[in-house]
Each structure stands twice: as C-alpha cells, then as structure tokens.
Amino acid sequence: MSEIYISIGSNVDRERHFKNGLTALIDHFPDYKHSNVYESEPVGFNGRNFFNSVFAAKTQMSVDEVCHLLKKIERDNGRTQGDKKFSPRTLDLDLLLYDDLICEQPAQLPRDEITKNAFVLLPLSEVGGHISLPTTGETISSIWENYHNPSQKLWKVEF
Template structure:
C-alpha cells in the first residue's frame, strides 16, 4: 500500500463538483483524508473565475498509471468534451501529485508532480494535511517546503464553509 495524494480543483460551480468527487474517492478507495478547501486567484489565465482547491490523501495498492487513468475518467465525466488549455477553467480537475515514494517521468505522467512546490494552491493544503510527510524526491517534509516557499504573488485563502457532501478529516 502506498500513500496517494491528489490535488482536487474546480472553477465552474465547485460546490457541485468537489463533493461528488470526494464521494467517488471514498467509494473507490475507502478512507480518504481531505484538507480544507482553499480559494485562489487563477494562475496563467487572467480574468478567469477563482479556483477552489483541496488535497485528498489515501492508501492504495493501485499502480500510478491505474490511478492516473481513474482521475482522467472522473474528469472526463464532469467536464464538457473538447480540447483543454492548461490552467483553463474546469468543472473538475484532479491531479495525481504523488504515489508513495514513486519517482517517474513518462509522457502521460510525472511523479511526484512538479506542481507540489510550484503553486500555493497545491503545497498549502498538502502541508496542512500531511505536514511531516516527506516530498518523494527531495525528502523534505511538506510543512518545511511551505515555510521556505515564496508565494507572495499567489493569493490563497481557506474557504470558511464546507459544502454539502464534503467532509474534512485530516
């Protein structure tokens, strides 16, 4: 069994998509821990709606490729068909951040995901949920990585309520 970390996000009716996404995670993988939900200004698409993000963590014996395929199926079921731009608004965005201490680089998947240290909306909830968990590549705990990060240009704040269906259990 490996600790799996997923980044969950939505910018199109997040109250509609994040709760059912969490429910699907629980139905598929059992006990899932969820960070608080954070709202952030969009990165890379000025003028777009704010994003709502969280991190989910759970134990699984699924391979990284099987987990990645599952996340893509969940996204496809919730997002309208058609081409996607990176950082474009999405009803549901699920990113496989890490699978245990797996390090790999394939065309379709890189682990751990570089976004872990690049974006406040990923590292902040990850450090909240798993402060002492070491980053798979560098070995530094997520809380220390967050303390060292300079995210002054990335505004982020916790959402002061919980949507129906979303249970937080860090």
C-alpha cells in the same frame, strides 16, 4: 498499500463539481484524509476563482490505474481531453505523489506544482506535511514554511 496524494480543483460550477469529485474519490478510497478547502485565484489565465484541496489515501491500485480513474472522474464531470493547460476547469484531479515514485509517465511524479503553487502546497502540508519529497528529501511542512509567493493568495472556504 501505496500512499497517494491527489489535488482537487474546480472553477466552473465549482461547488457542484468539487463535491462530485470528492464524493467519487471517497467511493474509491474510503480510508482517506482531506485537507481544508481553499479558494484561490487562477494561475496563468484570467477566470473565476478555484476551489482547491488535497485528498490523501491508501490504495492497492497501480499508478496507471489511479491515473486512469482520475481521468474518468474528470470526464464524468464534464472535463474534455482537449482542454488547454491554463483554462477554466469543471474538475481537475492531479496525482501529486504515489509513495516515493519518481517518473514522467503516466504522470509527472512528484508533480512539480507541489513546490510552485500555494493552492497545492498548503493543503498538501495539512494532510502530508510529514512526508518527504523523493526528489529533494525535504518535508512538505518545511517547503511550506519556507514558501514565499505573495501573488498567490488563498482563502479558507467552509465546505
């Protein structure tokens, strides 16, 4: 069994798409942990605030199968393949970690957003604070404790 961590984000009809994405993940990965949900301002563009969280699970699926599934769930929620990187999202599911795998394809693992964005790092620390980044050996909790970027604000959302 492999341990996976997936970030969930939405800022277009965000409550509906976020819930749909979370429900689909639970359907495929019933043994899971889910962080708190946070609201955050968009990074890299102007737009509506996002809902963000991190979903942790165990799976027998390969990394390719997990990535394929995440893209399918995004498409099922109105995401199109041609969406620009910094733009509004109906649903954004990013594989952050797959065990201690380091690769660039089919996804960048570990995802570089982990250490750059509070909306990824804080919820990841809630469900996977004990794990170490395979690239640095630092625990997620330690990275969060030392994180400082006052321009990235988060608000906990009751969901």
